[in-house]
Amino acid sequence: MSELATPRLALRQWRDADLAPFAALNADPEVMRYMPRCLERSESDALAGRYRARIAERGWDLWALERRDDGTFVGALGLTVATFPAPFAPCLEIAWRLAKGQWGQGLATEAAAAVLRFGFQTLALEEVLAFTVPANRRSRAVMQRLGMRHDLAADFEHPRLAHGHPLRPHVLYRLRRADWESAPR
Numbered sequence: 001m002s003e004l005a006t007p008r009l010a011l012r013q014w015r016d017a018d019l020a021p022f023a024a025l026n027a028d029p030e031v032m033r034y035m036p037r038c039l040e041r042s043e044s045d046a047l048a049g050r051y052r053a054r055i056a057e058r059g060w061d062l063w064a065l066e067r068r069d070d071g072t073f074v075g076a077l078g079l080t081v082a083t084f085p086a087p088f089a090p091c092l093e094i095a096w097r098l099a100k101g102q103w104g105q106g107l108a109t110e111a112a113a114a115v116l117r118f119g120f121q122t123l124a125l126e127e128v129l130a131f132t133v134p135a136n137r138r139s140r141a142v143m144q145r146l147g148m149r150h151d152l153a154a155d156f157e158h159p160r161l162a163h164g165h166p167l168r169p170h171v172l173y174r175l176r177r178a179d180w181e182s183a184p185r
Contacts, residue, residue, distance in 0.1 A: 002059045002122070004114045011063035011077060011111055014052040018064045019045050021073040025099040034136045036167060051076065060118070062095060065111055074102045077111045079119055079128070085159050088172065091129045092119065096142070103138070109145045113185075116146060120177045130173045131156075140171065147183045148173035 004011040025031045026039035026047070039047065054061035062078040075098035082093045094115055096108045119125045130148055132139045140150075154172040161168040 002055075002118065004063070004111075004118055005068065006110045006114045008068060009074065009107060009111050009114075010066050010068050011114065012066065013055050014048050014064045018073055019048055021099065022048050022064075022076065025075060025097065028100055030100050031097065034133045034139075034167060036161060036165075048076075051078075054080075060123070065096075065098070065107070072102075073099070074107055074111075075099050077108065078115055079123075082129070086156055088129060088154055091127070092125060094119070094128050094130050094146075096139075108139075108142045112142060112146055116175065116180060120180050125177060127174060127176045129175075131170045133167050134169060134171050140173075143173040146175065147180060148175040149179075 003013065023039070023041045023044040026044040027041075029038060032038045048064075051062045051064075055063065060079055062076040062080055065074040065077045066072060067074060075096065077096040077098070078094070079092050080095055081090055083090045094112055096112060098108055116128060119128050128148075130139075130143045130146075132143075134140075143150075151172045151174050154174075156170050156172060157163075157168045158170050
């Protein structure tokens with residue numbers, strides 16, 4: 001199993017103690033603003049359980065994210081396999097969900113940069129994708145800081161949301177290994 005570290009953060013396997021703070025962020029309407037709905041505690045626990053199982057199985061997925069200085073749970077961040085019907089799927093997506101109190105500190109960018117390094121150097125990925133709704137400016141800014149490029153031609157309607165749902169339109173960002181390798185760090 002892989003665990004990653006940055007100067008401020010640890011990306012690690014899930015613990016039972018993570019379930020309550022993860023449920024709290026999944027129940028926060030502001031955190032879940034660009035998701036179809038908030039999650040009930042049982043749904044949040046099941047989601048963490050899936051992350052935990054996939055990390056145990058293949059060594060990576062969305063890790064629990066914590067501050068190294070005091071152990072505060074920050075959220076979830078990592079790579080996941082997107083398998084819904086789309087021209088670019090299946091693909092590896094970098095994704096994150098952080099507690100609102102952790103926003104605005106560069107934590108998502110810091111942790112995601114470590115995940116991209118892991119993906120390109122350890123897993124030898126050729127490309128990593130990210131997507132969100134057009135209005136999610138915070139996540140889009142993280143994608144841009146990571147060097148990801150908006151692929152306008154690949155923007156899509158998320159097939160798991162009903163036609164006419166306000167969150168159905170999505171923007172797609174890409175980062176190819178060659179571009180990551182040539183970027184200044």
